[in-house]
Amino acid sequence: MADFRRVKPLLVSVLLLMIAAGAILRLNDVRMFPDEIWSIWQTFGTVEQVLAWTPYDWPPLHYLTLAAWREFVGFDPLVMRLLSVFAHLLGSVFMYRAARQIGGERAGLLGMVAYGALPFNLSLSVQARGYALAHMFIALILWLGLRYLHRPSLRLAICIAVGMALSVYTYLPAALAVGVVSAYVVFNRFTILRQWIVITAAAVVLTIPLAISKFEIVATRGTNVETFARLDLLGGVGALIGHYLGRDALFVAVWSIGLIVGCGLIIRRPGRRWLIGALLWWGGGAIAMYLLNPVLGFFHSHYAFWVMTGLILTIALIGRHLRRLPAFLVGLLLSTLLLPQSLSEKYLPPLLIQPETFVWLRDHVQPGDVFVLDPDVRETCHEGYIWDYFVRLYFPAGGLDAMQQPADEQRRVWYTSDTSNRDANLAAAVTAGRVPSRFFGPPECLLRLYEGPPDPVGVQFEAGPRFHGVEVMDGARGWAGLPVRRESEPIRVRLWWSVDAPLNRDYSIGTYLLRNGQLIDQVDGPPQVINLEYLQPDPPDQLSAWQPGRYYVEERVLHMPQAGASTRLDLWLAVYRWEDGTRLAAAGMNSDRLLWLADIDLKAW
Structure with a gap:
């Protein structure tokens, strides 16, 4: 025993680190969903505004806490979710103390x-919602209530009453959880009934302002709630418990058998009253919520989250009577649930558009780009508050200009649409004079770039193609400022072409990098055509195969010299007959029949 006391702090710390890791590793794995973004978005204001914007069916405490947290850490989804992770860790500690109070160290650890x-409680810990905070308060009330049984004091009574009030100010259905915890404590010691009534009365007094403001919701809850799919009693209760355990049929079966066998083995042992109370907590609670669902509408995993608390307590109390090895195996089985695995598909309806969409967009957007949302996707993936939240997060300096319909002169248009259900007129306006380019997201909420040429009119080469301008590329996008490179660095240029009519012969195209008239690098040959759209074959590289009515884009890579000093170079273009090198004429050429494209700075010592 003395040896265990020495290692107990280390063991508890390791378990808490495992729980923290299990939640933190899922922060980015669990997809965001609309209510979560709405909760964060509601905090963009003063205290008075946050109170005014609090949803009609939620109390204000979680939103005020979330707003205060945002002031300290910002509003990135990951750091906003950390608040729930910390509440989850505190709840784990409170449950340890509560189970230890009645079942000893082994029960506390389990x-x-x-x-x-x-799994369900773990999923609550990675949502920027009030569920983890409310569950933490319930675990706290349980622990303080059990302490009160052994050491009643005014200070503990005040803490319990305040904890009850805080839980209800966090989440309205927590009022039921407070009632169940109270029943559990009194069930195990009727002699404190009078004191507990006083404590509960104090909590009720503290929640009177909230009760007045939410009276209409409480009174009409049964008629406002959405009707859930009705199963028979056994099926409905089994589905609810399975939801808490992770929905995996084999896992639920193993745990159900284990709970039944464990309860059967220890129900006659000393201390069985605690176990009977825990069984009534989750078993009786689930049945009661099922039967009262037509009135309360609370037969739902989130509203009846406290049923899971009783289930957790039952597992802990069974562990109290297990020998060391079986208890270790139960703890090990529970610990495997902390291993990385997806929770998003099990518990949350994910958004079609996610933070990674805007991260990708931030890396590809250019000044002057515009954004068009198809009307048919506004309700499915681009509700206004979702767009506003992500724009605030990833484009704090602005740069996202959304409009109803693009103008002809706007060269790059980002268009979000459902590929199977587009507004035909809007899609035609977006695609007119533009080439489909890179995209991101699912087909139901596809964000695609449509690009037009730098010069829509272009320069006509005599008896040859029409040149529509050049882009000096910086990664996946055009250079935002004056192009500059270091010594020996590559420089990638994108050339835009079209033909007014089919050509009866092929030509070669040359790009030349000159310094004071001296050739530094060149790329000659047929067009090096690319397709801006992913996963599509490249167009033909023979000019004679090009067709009117579309643009052709090619990319070429030249290299800066090892100059030894800073200088400026010029980029030139020529179209010529490949047989004899005769260059075609075009407006704006110099005497060598070269068309100037751009100047590029070279920075060196």
Whole structure:
């Protein structure tokens, strides 16, 4: 025992680190969903505004806490979710203390791991919503209530009453959880009924302002709630418990058998009253929520989250009577739930558009780009508050100009649409004079760039193609400022072409990098045509195969010299007959029949 006391702090710390890692590793894995973004978006204001914007069916405490947290850490989804992770860790500690209070050290450790690892509770810990905070308060009330049984004091009574009030100010259905915790504590010691009534009355007094403001919701809850799919009693309760355990049929079966066998083995042992109370907590609670669903509408995993608390306590109390090896195996089985695995498809309806869409967009957008949203996707993936949140996050300095319909002169248009259900007129306006380019996202919410040439009119080469301008590229986008390169660095240029009519012969194209008339580098040959659209074959590189009515884009790579000093170079273009090198004439050429494209700075010592 003395040896265990020495290692206990280390063991508890390791388990807490495992629980923290299990949640933190899922922060980016779990997809964001609309209510989560809405919760964060509601905090963009003063305290008075946050109170005014609080949803009608939620109390204000979580939104105020989230707003205060945002002031310290910003509003990136990952750091906003960390608030729930910390609440989850505190809840695990409170459950450890509660289970330890009635079942000893072994029960406390199993209770902590069960609280931290059950899949549904773990999913609550990675959402920027009020569920993890409310569950933390319930675990706190349970622990303080059990302490009060052994050491009643005014200070503890005040803390319990305040904890009850805070839980309800966080999440309205927590009022039911407070009632269940109270029943559990009193069930195990009827002699404190009078004191507990006083504590509960104090909590009720503290929540009177909230009750007045939410009275209409409470009174009409049964008629406002959406009707859930009705199963028979056994099927409905089994589905609810399975939801808490992770929905995996084999896992649910193993745990169900284990709970039944474990309860059967220890129900006659000393301390069984605690276990019977825990069984009534989650078993009776689930049945009651099922039967009262037509009135309350609370037969739902989120509204009846406290059923899971009773399930966690039952696991802990069974562990109290297990020998060391079986208890270790139960803890190990629970710990496997902390291993990285996806939770998003099990518990949350994900957004079609996610943060990574805007991260990708931030890396590809250019000054002057415009954004057009198809009307048919506004309700599915681009509701206004979702767009506003992501724009604030990833484009704090602006740069995203959204409009109803692009003008002809706007060269680059980002168009979000459902590829199977577009507004035909808007799609025609977006694609007119533009080439489909890179894209991101699912087909139901596809963000695609449509690019037009730098010069829509272009320069006509005599008896040859029409040149529509050059882009000096900087990665995946055009150079935003004056092009500059270091010694020996490559420089990638993109040339835009079209033909007014089919050509009866092929030509070669030359690009030349000159310094004071001296040739530094060149690329000659047929067009090096690319397709700006992903996963599509490249167009033909023979000019005679080009067709009117579309643009052709080619890319060429030249290299800067090892100059030894800073200088400026000129980029030139020529179109010529490949047989004899005769260059075609075009407006704006110099005497050598070269068309100037751009100057590029070379920076060196």
